[in-house]
Amino acid sequence: MLAPALADPDPVLIFEHGTLYATEADLDDESAVGSVGAASDIDHAAVRRRGDDVSLITYGGSLPKVLAAAEALAAEGIAAEVLDLRVLRPLDDAAIMATVARTHRCVVVDEAWRSGSIAAEVSARITEQLFWDLDAPVARVCSAEVPIPYAAHLEAAALPQVDDIVAAARQVVGVRA
Numbered sequence: 001m002l003a004p005a006l007a008d009p010d011p012v013l014i015f016e017h018g019t020l021y022a023t024e025a026d027l028d029d030e031s032a033v034g035s036v037g038a039a040s041d042i043d044h045a046a047v048r049r050r051g052d053d054v055s056l057i058t059y060g061g062s063l064p065k066v067l068a069a070a071e072a073l074a075a076e077g078i079a080a081e082v083l084d085l086r087v088l089r090p091l092d093d094a095a096i097m098a099t100v101a102r103t104h105r106c107v108v109v110d111e112a113w114r115s116g117s118i119a120a121e122v123s124a125r126i127t128e129q130l131f132w133d134l135d136a137p138v139a140r141v142c143s144a145e146v147p148i149p150y151a152a153h154l155e156a157a158a159l160p161q162v163d164d165i166v167a168a169a170r171q172v173v174g175v176r177a
Contacts, residue, residue, distance in 0.1 A: 004042045012042065017061035045086055045095035051079035054169050055099040057122055058109040059085035062160060066109050069165035078173055088118055093125060100126050104135040105172045109160055114142040139168045 005012040048063065049070050058066045063084050070080040083099045085091065100106045106126055110119035123138045144158045170176070 008042065015060065019061050020064075023064065042087055043092075045092040046084045047081060047095075047099065048084045049080065049082040051081035052103060053079045054105040054107060054173050055081045055083060055103045056107050056109060056165065056169065057083045057085065057096060057099070059088065059118070060111070062109045062111055065160065065162050066165055068162045069169065072162065072166050073169055076170075076175070078169065078175065080169060085118070085122075091118075091122065091125070093129070096122060096126065097129055100130050101133055104133055106134075107139045107141060107165065107168045107172055109141045109165055111143050111159055113145045114140055115145065117142060136172045136174070139172050141165050141168045 002014065005014055048067060051070065051074075054073075056066045056070060063082075066082050070082050073080045081099050081103055083095060085096075106123075108119040108122045110117050112118060114120060117140075119140045119142050123140055126134070126138050141160045141164050143160060146158055148158055149155050
């Protein structure tokens, strides 16, 4: 996403999540540096996994956890759609509303606190625009409202984890563990 940010005539801020630095993945041919389609779309959210039962909406460092949660849910027969927001301002309302309109259930995952977070804003927009389409209240999985601890085990306790996301999705879908 750096190349389109540099090419954009407007100021663009890129937030890098430190835990993603060591992450490895294969790039498809269109994403390869120097290819014709190399530029990522910095205007729209991206569906990272298709599903019909519940929408999992996230961004940044939470994305790998949400994808892992979607895999765990798939093993239980719950098809979760994963929407990667990628851009936080402006939010891609059309993509958010499209995924929730399709699944009628939503879990928003954010490493920020629940109060005043992106998760709160996304939840509010969904409720304002799609209230009558929802089959369950919008759920949020956020960090504990404490300063993030340095110790790894305490940090893991404060941040959203795969099990938390799976539990929230089960509750929204109406499946007991």
